[in-house]
Amino acid sequence: xxxxxxxxLGGQVPPKWGEEIELFAAQITLRKQGKIExxxxxxxxxxxxxxxxxxxxxxxxxxxxTRKLExxxxxxxPDTCWDAPGMLRIKVPFGGLNPEQMIxxxxxxxxxxxxxxxxTTRQDIQLHxxxxxDTPDLFRRLAxxxxxxxxxxxxGVRNVTACPLAGVCKTETFDVxxxxxxxxxxxxxxxxxxxxxxxxxxAFSGCEHEACALVSMHDFGGIxxxxxxxxxxEQRGFALYVGGGLGAVPHQAKLLSDFVxxxxxxxxxxxxxxxxxxxxxxxxxxxxxxxxxxxxxxIDEFRRLxxxxxxxxxxxPSWREYFNEIPRWNEQPGLNAVQLNGAxxxxxxxxxxxxxxxxxxxxxxxxxTVTCPLGDIDSNQTRALAEMTRRFAGGxxxxxxxxxxxxxxxRHGDLIKLYNELKAIGLGEAGAGSIVDVVACPxxxxxxxxIASSRGLAGELRNRLAAQNASADKAIGNLHIHVSGCxxxxxxxxxxxxxxxGNSRNIGGYTVPHFQVMLGGQWTHNGGxxxxxxxxxxxxxVPDLVNHLTHRYxxxxxxxxxxxxxxxxxxxxxxxxxxxxxxxxxxxxEDASFYTDWGDPREFTIGDMGVGECAGEIVSLAxxxxxxxxxxxxxxxxxxxxxxxxxxxxxxxxxxxxxxxxLVSLQWPDVPADAETVVREFRTRFVEPKLFWDKYHHDQFSxxxxxxxxxxxxxYTVDTAHKLVxxxxxxxxxxxxxxxxxxxxxxxxxxx
Amino acid sequence: xxSGGGLGWGSEGVESRKIGKPMQAYKISIKLFALKDEFAPSxxxxxFHRWIQTQALTDHMLVDVADYAxxxxxxxxxxxxxxxxxxxxxxxxxxxxxxxxxxxxxxxxTFADRLRQVLTAALKSAALLEREPALAGRMAxxxxxxxxxxxxxxxxxxxxxxxxxxxxxLDQVTKEVYGQSARLExxxxxxxxxxxxxxxxxSPAISAILEHLAAAAPAGASA
Numbered sequence: 021x022x023x024x025x026x027x028x029l030g031g032q033v034p035p036k037w038g039e040e041i042e043l044f045a046a047q048i049t050l051r052k053q054g055k056i057e058x059x060x061x062x063x064x065x066x067x068x069x070x071x072x073x074x075x076x077x078x079x080x081x082x083x084x085x086t087r088k089l090e091x092x093x094x095x096x097x098p099d100t101c102w103d104a105p106g107m108l109r110i111k112v113p114f115g116g117l118n119p120e121q122m123i124x125x126x127x128x129x130x131x132x133x134x135x136x137x138x139x140t141t142r143q144d145i146q147l148h149x150x151x152x153x154d155t156p157d158l159f160r161r162l163a164x165x166x167x168x169x170x171x172x173x174x175x176g177v178r179n180v181t182a183c184p185l186a187g188v189c190k191t192e193t194f195d196v197x198x199x200x201x202x203x204x205x206x207x208x209x210x211x212x213x214x215x216x217x218x219x220x221x222x223a224f225s226g227c228e229h230e231a232c233a234l235v236s237m238h239d240f241g242g243i244x245x246x247x248x249x250x251x252x253x254e255q256r257g258f259a260l261y262v263g264g265g266l267g268a269v270p271h272q273a274k275l276l277s278d279f280v281x282x283x284x285x286x287x288x289x290x291x292x293x294x295x296x297x298x299x300x301x302x303x304x305x306x307x308x309x310x311x312x313x314x315x316x317x318x319i320d321e322f323r324r325l326x327x328x329x330x331x332x333x334x335x336x337p338s339w340r341e342y343f344n345e346i347p348r349w350n351e352q353p354g355l356n357a358v359q360l361n362g363a364x365x366x367x368x369x370x371x372x373x374x375x376x377x378x379x380x381x382x383x384x385x386x387x388x389t390v391t392c393p394l395g396d397i398d399s400n401q402t403r404a405l406a407e408m409t410r411r412f413a414g415g416x417x418x419x420x421x422x423x424x425x426x427x428x429x430x431r432h433g434d435l436i437k438l439y440n441e442l443k444a445i446g447l448g449e450a451g452a453g454s455i456v457d458v459v460a461c462p463x464x465x466x467x468x469x470x471i472a473s474s475r476g477l478a479g480e481l482r483n484r485l486a487a488q489n490a491s492a493d494k495a496i497g498n499l500h501i502h503v504s505g506c507x508x509x510x511x512x513x514x515x516x517x518x519x520x521x522g523n524s525r526n527i528g529g530y531t532v533p534h535f536q537v538m539l540g541g542q543w544t545h546n547g548g549x550x551x552x553x554x555x556x557x558x559x560x561x562v563p564d565l566v567n568h569l570t571h572r573y574x575x576x577x578x579x580x581x582x583x584x585x586x587x588x589x590x591x592x593x594x595x596x597x598x599x600x601x602x603x604x605x606x607x608x609x610e611d612a613s614f615y616t617d618w619g620d621p622r623e624f625t626i627g628d629m630g631v632g633e634c635a636g637e638i639v640s641l642a643x644x645x646x647x648x649x650x651x652x653x654x655x656x657x658x659x660x661x662x663x664x665x666x667x668x669x670x671x672x673x674x675x676x677x678x679x680x681x682x683l684v685s686l687q688w689p690d691v692p693a694d695a696e697t698v699v700r701e702f703r704t705r706f707v708e709p710k711l712f713w714d715k716y717h718h719d720q721f722s723x724x725x726x727x728x729x730x731x732x733x734x735x736y737t738v739d740t741a742h743k744l745v746x747x748x749x750x751x752x753x754x755x756x757x758x759x760x761x762x763x764x765x766x767x768x769x770x771x772x
Numbered sequence: 773x774x775s776g777g778g779l780g781w782g783s784e785g786v787e788s789r790k791i792g793k794p795m796q797a798y799k800i801s802i803k804l805f806a807l808k809d810e811f812a813p814s815x816x817x818x819x820f821h822r823w824i825q826t827q828a829l830t831d832h833m834l835v836d837v838a839d840y841a842x843x844x845x846x847x848x849x850x851x852x853x854x855x856x857x858x859x860x861x862x863x864x865x866x867x868x869x870x871x872x873x874x875x876x877x878x879x880x881x882t883f884a885d886r887l888r889q890v891l892t893a894a895l896k897s898a899a900l901l902e903r904e905p906a907l908a909g910r911m912a913x914x915x916x917x918x919x920x921x922x923x924x925x926x927x928x929x930x931x932x933x934x935x936x937x938x939x940x941x942l943d944q945v946t947k948e949v950y951g952q953s954a955r956l957e958x959x960x961x962x963x964x965x966x967x968x969x970x971x972x973x974x975s976p977a978i979s980a981i982l983e984h985l986a987a988a989a990p991a992g993a994s995a
Contacts, residue, residue, distance in 0.1 A: 082821070135859070
């Protein structure tokens, strides 16, 4: 019988991913021994998708008092208790999931989390209330089905999203899926994306005028385009945009290029990353997104820098390797098309089909949206959906940014059967993408930055609007409502017709949950424009405001006037007057319910807010490099303890190479990883000029490195392996000292 | 040197994962079924919040409440503690209290010891829920049936072999509960967690069961 998940999964985990996971497992042990700095470990785990959660600072207000949570003293980041529950963000590039992956996620939710898979507003899946020490096994089990959580959080390239209808859409220019996938895996762990000051979000759309993938609000995004090339043939490419983003200060993305041929997509993305990594703000985290750099430089200068950078980059064959996949990228239905042919439709089917069934461009097939209330599905539902994906959708499903799941390639003839099966597991609700389908970030449920309960409000709005059958209303059924727990806009409130973000007001000495009202955002045209802020309303009055506004719009709109157009016609002044009618808060003695939030009976407080981890930690590349070297040295020790002497020897040498390469990269960032180059450059740049030099031991530590490079002691005994492990540790220590000396010298030079 | 101790995982956590037998599993779940389901979807939310205020569960560090009432036949309302999660679970449409152990158990040498401790904790929680004033006496649990689950596919895959290897412990503990053997139903499956349904014709009071379990426990054990 298998002893560990590592043993059980064996060759199912891709070797490189397996190595990274082992490294992280070693880093967990080192952190527990106090041998990795707190903030370095925090950024390390964030870059593996292991996030903190609310109350992980060890305290929680229970409605009466702030209570200390008696965790052990160990931390997994600044002010973040080791044993406090955390969150795992699972990247799902372009939202694409297969049944095997869904089954594993269901299992992980049962065994390590609270039995819920949560679909996020960026097509990720999140598991909450996990323990940091379970994360290596979580990573292994995901890796075995082709999923990595690497860089799901932290200052790097986050999940690459794409329109969930890519490949089946009636209006798309071409299927962007293979490009989204290519860029996701090209940039994953790429050395030019490791030194960002902030996160970097990428999206791909097949259409310009639909909502699609909301490119306008992304750091980097492509909208599919074609043109006739010089050879007279149709050429695929993208209009590329850069510098969009929501957050507290939303920016619309600027046009980087109106046509980039497909073959230049990856190099241009890399060049953009290099410019951002080099010039982006790193000290002021509030100004560190690429949108601020674009704003500061201007798009023309930013563009110039990117294209100049492109010229400096040597040709890389991996830029175009994925082209072979594109013709083969062709999802297939599991079955041939079959029509509905007048079959008896059960109750509710027509209403459901009206909102949840999209006719694909491929005749006879539909894409079905499974409405997932608040983005949550439990393990049993996830398993059942996996089976339905297999049977009805040819194994093709995707998560959406509206926190639902779509099953593609469903035959018309199977729609009733699928509907009945979805209903049986509680996932047959109509209204996907409608006003009832309220989108909300986790908010105060689990997020440290949450101010008011976005999910509580969203749940209340869903219930009320569903009771009114609002999704069927011709005027308001298609409106979008989005709710964020704070101004950081993870609920994407800026691009909704009615958006809300959490804040608070002090009323009569009490803190009262409120939401800022944002009206008239544009969902279509890739998140084409942002909403107007019109004032804050107590949380408990928001449903009444929504009711009033939607009825007023329905009664007063001109013809088919959109909500956005109506808002503009009515005008900000009048809208503000409407909102102000809902701002009154009764005294506490009269109605205490205003002083608690939706779904939470505790007296409201903002005292539970913590330090968010969305901005990650700024950790230099050198710190990462040395941490990796130390982790490898630790792994070597473990191999030695297991009497694996050759492996211990190899790993110890690898640790030395990592430390040496870290030093070399201070002078030559693009230093290749091969041993010959690293050894040569280390000797030339550091040993010969006596930078890597000990006052008492002189070049002794570098000689350990060079001797091993010339050849291992092939006796591979406990003594030879032990010797090299010790030498590796001494070498790494010396590398640290050298780095410190070099930094000190550089600082002195600046002062002079 | 940190061990992650206190109420944390402890340095033995990684080692215990290397032991490959279901008898070593500690992530045991117990589901006790409610006699009736007359509760509003989110009715348990204020109850669990109040338990945190009053620190109602001994030997547990109460952390938070999560509400999934909007998930059909789902985990319901969750009381998250350091040691275990408690769910007002409605899987298969049957409301019950699902107690899922997360941390290893002190002083539990055998699977029977662990099962006994987890069952004791689950029953104590159920009794607390039955006495909860806000529920006005509407909550009562059946004791002639409950589920035992092991939340660990590595140590306890849902196979006939797993069942065979712990059947002795299951028989022992259920006999302690009921004073005689109970029916143990198990269905192997590659999809679901290992689960055994315990059923009997008897319906002893929770307090009586707790007394039996306490009498059978080794000295010094606690839940």
